[in-house]
Amino acid sequence: MPRQGILVEPYQRLKLEHVEQIHRASLAILADPGVLCFNRNAADIFGDHGAEVLPMRQGSADCWLLKIPGKIITDAVQAAPKVVKLGARDENNCLILDGQEPRVHFASGSEANNWLDVDVETFISKREPGYEVKFPVFRVQKGTVDRLAKAARMCEHLDSWDSFLRPVNIQDDDITDDNKDVNKFFASLNNTTKHVMSGLTELSQLDNVVKMSRIIAGGEDRFKENPIISFITCVVKSPLQFVDDTTQTAIEIARRNIPLVISSSPQGGSTAPIREEGMVAQINAEILVGVALTQLVNKGTPVLYGSVPVRARMDDLYDSYGVPEFNQYNIDCVQMARYYGLPCYSTGGVSDVKVPGIQASVERLFSHILVTLAGPQYIHYAFGLLERTNTFCPVQAVLDNAHISMVKRFVRQPIVTADRISESLEQVRRVMGTSHKLYIRFVRSALRSGEITPPYPFESKDMVDETLLRAQQQMEEVLLLPPRHIDKVTIDRVFQQVPGLLTRMMNY
Amino acid sequence: MAEDMISLIRENVIQGRVTQDDEGFDEGKVGQPGVSELTEKALAQGINPEDIIKRGFSEAMVVVGQKFEIEEYFLPDMLASAEAVGAAMEILEPHLVKSGIKPKGKIIVATVKGDLHDIGKNIVSILLRGAGYTVEDLGNNITPQAIVDAVAKERPQFLGLSALLTSTRIRMRETIELLTESGVRDKVKVIIGGAPISEEFAQSIGADGYGADGFEAVRVMEALSTNVEG
Numbered sequence: 197m198p199r200q201g202i203l204v205e206p207y208q209r210l211k212l213e214h215v216e217q218i219h220r221a222s223l224a225i226l227a228d229p230g231v232l233c234f235n236r237n238a239a240d241i242f243g244d245h246g247a248e249v250l251p252m253r254q255g256s257a258d259c260w261l262l263k264i265p266g267k268i269i270t271d272a273v274q275a276a277p278k279v280v281k282l283g284a285r286d287e288n289n290c291l292i293l294d295g296q297e298p299r300v301h302f303a304s305g306s307e308a309n310n311w312l313d314v315d316v317e318t319f320i321s322k323r324e325p326g327y328e329v330k331f332p333v334f335r336v337q338k339g340t341v342d343r344l345a346k347a348a349r350m351c352e353h354l355d356s357w358d359s360f361l362r363p364v365n366i367q368d369d370d371i372t373d374d375n376k377d378v379n380k381f382f383a384s385l386n387n388t389t390k391h392v393m394s395g396l397t398e399l400s401q402l403d404n405v406v407k408m409s410r411i412i413a414g415g416e417d418r419f420k421e422n423p424i425i426s427f428i429t430c431v432v433k434s435p436l437q438f439v440d441d442t443t444q445t446a447i448e449i450a451r452r453n454i455p456l457v458i459s460s461s462p463q464g465g466s467t468a469p470i471r472e473e474g475m476v477a478q479i480n481a482e483i484l485v486g487v488a489l490t491q492l493v494n495k496g497t498p499v500l501y502g503s504v505p506v507r508a509r510m511d512d513l514y515d516s517y518g519v520p521e522f523n524q525y526n527i528d529c530v531q532m533a534r535y536y537g538l539p540c541y542s543t544g545g546v547s548d549v550k551v552p553g554i555q556a557s558v559e560r561l562f563s564h565i566l567v568t569l570a571g572p573q574y575i576h577y578a579f580g581l582l583e584r585t586n587t588f589c590p591v592q593a594v595l596d597n598a599h600i601s602m603v604k605r606f607v608r609q610p611i612v613t614a615d616r617i618s619e620s621l622e623q624v625r626r627v628m629g630t631s632h633k634l635y636i637r638f639v640r641s642a643l644r645s646g647e648i649t650p651p652y653p654f655e656s657k658d659m660v661d662e663t664l665l666r667a668q669q670q671m672e673e674v675l676l677l678p679p680r681h682i683d684k685v686t687i688d689r690v691f692q693q694v695p696g697l698l699t700r701m702m703n704y
Numbered sequence: 705m706a707e708d709m710i711s712l713i714r715e716n717v718i719q720g721r722v723t724q725d726d727e728g729f730d731e732g733k734v735g736q737p738g739v740s741e742l743t744e745k746a747l748a749q750g751i752n753p754e755d756i757i758k759r760g761f762s763e764a765m766v767v768v769g770q771k772f773e774i775e776e777y778f779l780p781d782m783l784a785s786a787e788a789v790g791a792a793m794e795i796l797e798p799h800l801v802k803s804g805i806k807p808k809g810k811i812i813v814a815t816v817k818g819d820l821h822d823i824g825k826n827i828v829s830i831l832l833r834g835a836g837y838t839v840e841d842l843g844n845n846i847t848p849q850a851i852v853d854a855v856a857k858e859r860p861q862f863l864g865l866s867a868l869l870t871s872t873r874i875r876m877r878e879t880i881e882l883l884t885e886s887g888v889r890d891k892v893k894v895i896i897g898g899a900p901i902s903e904e905f906a907q908s909i910g911a912d913g914y915g916a917d918g919f920e921a922v923r924v925m926e927a928l929s930t931n932v933e934g
Contacts, residue, residue, distance in 0.1 A: 433836070626725070631841060632826035636780040637787065641727055643778055 198281075198292045199358050199390075201301040206571035209527045214473075215535050218528070221477035222484060223266035227493050230263035231436045231485055235443035235544045239493050242268070260698075262438075263487065272488035278537040280455055280498040282359060283422035283647075285412065285682070286389035286450050289421065291359060291574070293500065293539035296398040298571025300607075303359035303601050304351065304542075304593070305576035306585035307395065311337045311364055312551070314591040332395035332664040336587070337618050339364035341371065341383050345704040346675060348387035350590060353674045354579075356600040359391040360384055361428070361576050363588040374415060375696035378408060382690065383704050384699055385412055389680050393576075394459070395428045401696070406452060408694045412682055426455035428502065428541075431489065432482040436464030443489070444688070450490040450497040457541045458486035459502030459506050463515060464525060466508040472521070476528040478503050487538065500541040500574065503529030504697075509548075517546035518559030523566040530570040542572030545596055550583040552592045552664055560596065594667045594674065598653050607651050706751045707831045710760045711741045713792075717764035718771075720784025722791045730850075739788040741796045753799045757836065765834065783827060786834025793833060807835040809929055811862035814851050815844035816875035821868035824898055824918075828864060831918040834923065837862075839897075849865040852886050862925060863894045870900040877909040893928045897921055 210218070232254070233239045239260035243249040248263040282291040291301050321327035321445040337343070344364045351360040366380050372583055374657055376397045384392045385408075405425070413518045429446040433439045449456045460482040462468030464475045483501050488496040505525035506515040516522065526543055533540035544563035547556040577585065578600060580593030623638045642648045654666040683692075691697055718730030719737035737745065746756050763890055768785040771777040800807060813829055815822045822844040829839045842854055855863055863883075866874040874895050883889040895913040896906050897920075906914035915921030 242780075325883070426755060632830055634783075634823065634826055634830075636827075637726070637784045639780045640729075640778075643780065644729070 197288055198290045199288070199301060201291070201299045201358060201573075202568070202607060203297070203609065204467070204569060204571045204607045205298045205609060206298045207527065207531070208531060208568040209524065209570070210531050215531055218473060218480060218532060219535065221267060221473075222323060222481035225436070225477060226262075226264045226485055227266060227268055228263060229436070230261050231432070231438055231481075232440035233262050233443070234258075234440040235447075236260075237447055238262075238443045238489055241447075241489065243496050245272075245492055248302060255438075260455075264389045264488075266621060268492075269484050270490045272491040272536070273484055273536050275491040276487055276536075276538055277496060278539075280500060280539050282391040282393070282426055282455055283411065283413070283419075283424045284391045285385065285421055285424055286680070288528070289358075289390040291391055294571035295533065295537040295539045296572070297573075298534070299574075300326045300357040300568050300572060302356055302545075302578040303361045303393065303576045304357065304363040304579040304581075304588075305361045305365055306348070306581055306588065307365040308363055308581065308586055308588040309339055309365050310587040310591035311339050311343045311369065312582060312587050312592070313337055314552070314664060315532070316590070316665055316668065324618060328428060330662075330665060331593075333553075338367050338412070339696075340368050341366045341379060341701065341704060344380060345383045345387045345441060347588065347590065347593070348384045348675075349679050350390040350593060350674055351390055351579075351670070352572070352680060353388040354594070354597040356597045356604065357390070357579055358594075359393060359394040359574070360388045360446070362660075363593075369660050370632070370698055373398050374444075375698065376456045378404050378694055378696045379698055379701055381405050381408060382694075382701055385424065386682050386687070386704060387679055387702075391426070392424060393426045393428060395430075396445055396449075399441065399448060401554075402445070402448055404694050404696060406454065408690050411690050411693065412686060420453075423455050423498075426457065428457040428459050429486075430459050430461065431486040432460050433458060434482060435468035435478060436482060446486065446490060447493050449579055450493040453494060453497055453499070455498040456490060457500040457502040458488065458490065459496070459541065460503055461504035462523060463513075464507040465507065465510070466513050468505070470507065470521075472524050472528060475505055475525050478531065479503060479525075479529060480532045483636050484536075484645055499538070501529075501536070502534035502541040503533065504508055504577075505529060506543075516548055517563070517584060518548045518555075519561070519688040523563050526567050527570040528562065530572040533572070535648045539571035539574065541574045542567055542570070543577050544568065544575045544587060544630050545578035545600075548584055550580065550587060552589060552667075555581060556592065557595070557599075561599060561603075564596070565606070568600075568603050568607055584663050591664060591667045591671050594671045595654070597669075602649065649702045688693075705754070706749065707898065707902060709746045709749060709751060710755060712737075712763040713739060713746065713756060713760035716742060716756045716789050717761060717785050718767050718802045720781055720788055722765075722784075722788045726784075726911050733821050739792045743792040744859045747799060749796070750799045753796050753803055754805055756796065761792065761836070765789060766813070776885060786831045788834075789836075790830060790833025790839075792834060793838075797838070803910075807838055809837040809862060809925070810840065810858070811864050811867065811925070812840045812842060812851070812854050812858060812860045812866040814842035814846040814854075815868075815881065816851075816872050817845055819867050819869050819872040820844050822866070825866035828866070828897065828915070828918045828921045831922050832864075835922050835925070837925065837926065844870040848875060851882040852882045852888065855883065855892050856886060856888050857867070858893060863892045864921070866895065867896075867900065872899050873898065873905065876901075876911070880910050893922055895921060895928070928931075
C-alpha cells in the first residue's frame with residue numbers, strides 16, 4: 197500500500213488552448229534557436245535521431261547547437277512512463293506517481309549549506325524588569341552528516357513528509373567530492389524508511405551508490421521492483437544549454453533505468469523571460485528536451501517532469517520564492533506536465549527570509565496551498581527551507597509538517613451523498629427541538645473519527661506568540677523517537693562492498 | 705436491580721446520551737434507552753430520586769470532569785453529558801418536591817438588550833442544568849425591565865446576564881441599577897459573563913460574580929450558593 201498523499205481537484209490556471217499554445221512555443225524554441233549542447237554524447241544522440249547538429253565553440257569549450265524537430269521531442273516524451281514508482285525501505289512508504297492522477301506528495305529538497313538551530317532564551321523587559329519572556333534566537337551551523345541524519349529521522353516521524361530529498365549539504369572535514377555521494381545516501385537511507393532522492397556529486401560514484409541501494413533493497417531484482425532511491429539532474433542550464441557533466445550523469449542513470457528527475461530552474465527576469473507565458477514556454481522546452489534525451493538513451497526510463505521556475509528579485513537578482521509569480525509559473529508547469537501525462541516534480545514551501553516567523557509563514561503558505569491545489573504528484577522544497585534554499589531549519593520543518601497537514605485537509609474532496617444529506621437534515625430537525633439550538637452534540641463522532649481539524653498544534657494562549665517554542669519542543673520530541681535503522685547484517689554487507697563509507701557512519 | 709439501573713444511568717451520562725436516538729461513544733447505542741428514558745424507568749421502579757441524582761448523575765459527572773481534565777473528553781462531550789443530566793433533572797423535578805428534597809437553586813439567564821449572540825448563554829445553561837440547577841432562559845435581546853420583571857415574579861436565587869458585544873455590556877449595569885431601584889437587588893445574586901466581560905468590569909457595575917467560561921460560571925454559582933438561602 198503506497199503512501200496516499202492527497203488527491204485534489206486541480207486548479208487550472210491555464211485553459212487548454214493556452215497549454216497548447218505554450219506547447220507549440222516550446223517546440224518552436226527547440227527547433228530555433230535550439231539548444232546549446234556541451235555534451236558530445238547528447239549531441240550525437242540527438243543527431244542520430246534527426247536533429248540538426250551545428251558544431252560551435254563557446255570560450256574554450258567545444259559545443260554543438262542542436263536544432264531539434266518537434267516530432268523527435270513528442271515521440272520521445274510519449275515513450276516516457278506515465279506512472280513512476282519511487283520505492284522505499286518500508287514499502288508502505290513507497291510513492292506511486294501517476295501523471296494522470298493529481299495525487300500530491302510532499303518532500304524536502306535543496307542541498308542547503310546552512311542548518312539553522314533555534315534556541316530559547318529568556319529576555320527581561322527594560323521598561324518593566326519584572327517582565328520576562330521566552331523568545332527564540334537563531335544559530336547558523338554548517339550542514340554535516342550528523343545533521344543530515346537528524347533531518348532523515350525527522351522525515352521518518354513527520355506524517356506529511358512523504359519523501360526524503362536531502363535537504364543539507366554535508367560539509368564535514370572528512371567528506372570529499374569522492375566519498376560524498378555514498379555517505380549522504382547512506383546517512384539518509386539508514387535514518388528513514390521513506391523514499392530517498394538526491395543529486396549526484398560525482399558520476400564516478402554512481403555505481404557505488406547503486407550497489408549500496410541494491411544491497412539495502414534486498415538485491416538487484418528487488419531494487420528494480422522497489423527503487424528505494426532516485427536521482428535529480430539539472431541537465432539543462434537555463435537558458436537552453438545542455439551542461440556537459442550533468443547531461444552525462446543523466447545519460448548514465450537512464451542507461452541503468454533508475455528513476456530520475458529532469459529538473460530545470462530558470463529565473464524569470466534573468467535566465468528566462470519574466471512574463472509567465474515566456475517563462476513557461478522556455479522551462480517546458482528545457483524539461484522536454486531533457487526527458488527526450490533519457491528516452492532516446494533508454495526508452496522507458498522512469499522520469500519526472502522537474503519544474504523549479506523562480507523569479508528574480510529586482511534588487512539583487514537572487515531567486516525569489518515569496519512572490520506571486522513563483523506560484524503562477526509553478527502552477528502552469530504542473531498543467532504542462534499533466535498535458536504530457538508525465539508525473540510532475542514541482543516546487544513549493546520556500547521563504548526568502550532567513551528565519552522562521554511571520555514572513556516565512558506567509559511566503560511558504562502561498563505556495564504550499566496554491567501549488568498543492570494545482571495537483572503535482574510531488575512537491576519538493578516543502579520542508580524547512582529558508583533564505584531561499586540556502587538554509588534548512590528543522591524547527592521550520594516541524595511547522596511545515598503541521599501546515600501541510602492543514603493544507604491537505606483544506607484541499608481534500610468534498611463528500612456530498614444522499615446519506616450524509618439525510619444525516620444533516622436529521623440533525624437540523626433535532627437541534628430545532630432543543631432550547632439551546634446548538635449542534636455541539638453532533639460534533640463528537642466527527643471529532644473522534646479525525647474528520648474535524650484539531651486546533652493549531654502550536655497555539656499560544658497568552659499575550660506572547662509561542663509558536664516557535666512549541667515547534668521546537670515538538671522537534672525535540674520527534675528526535676527522541678526510535679530511529680528505524682537498516683539491520684546490522686545489511687549494514688555490514690554495505691560496508692564490506694561499498695568503498696568510501698566513513699567508519700563513523702555506522703553511528704548514524 | 706436498582707444498582708443495575710443506577711449504573712446504567714451513570715454509563716449513559718458518561719456517554720452523553722439524552723434519549724434513545726443519541727449516539728454514544730460505543731457502537732450500537734442508538735435505539736437503547738438514554739438518560740431520559742432510564743430516569744423514567746428508575747422512577748417507575750421506585751428508585752429514590754436522591755439516589756438517582758447523587759449516585760447516578762453526580763458520580764457520572766465527576767468521571768466526565770476527570771476525562772475532560774485529562775483531555776480525553778472535549779467540550780462537546782462535557783456538554784452532551786450535562787445536557788443529558790439537565791433533561792433528566794426536568795423529569796425528576798416534580799418528584800423531588802414530593803420527596804421533600806430541596807432543589808439546588810434557580811437561575812434566570814438572559815442575553816441583554818441589543819445582543820443576539822446566545823451561544824455562550826446556552827452553553828452555560830446546559831452546564832448549570834447538568835449541575836442540578838433549575839434554569840429559566842429568557843432568551844436574547846432582553847430589556848432590563850423584562851429581566852427585572854422576571855426576577856420579581858420568579859424570585860430566583862441567581863440572575864445570569866450574558867453579552868458578546870462591548871456596546872451591549874452597558875445593559876448589564878442598567879439592569880443591576882434597575883434591580884436596585886425595584887427593590888429586588890438584595891434578593892438575587894447577579895453573575896455576568898461574555899467575551900467583553902472581565903472581573904474588573906463585573907466589580908465596577910456591582911455584579912456578584914463573573915464567569916470567564918461555562919465551567920467557571922458553575923464554580924461561581926457553587927461558591928455563591930453557600931451564601932444563598934434556597
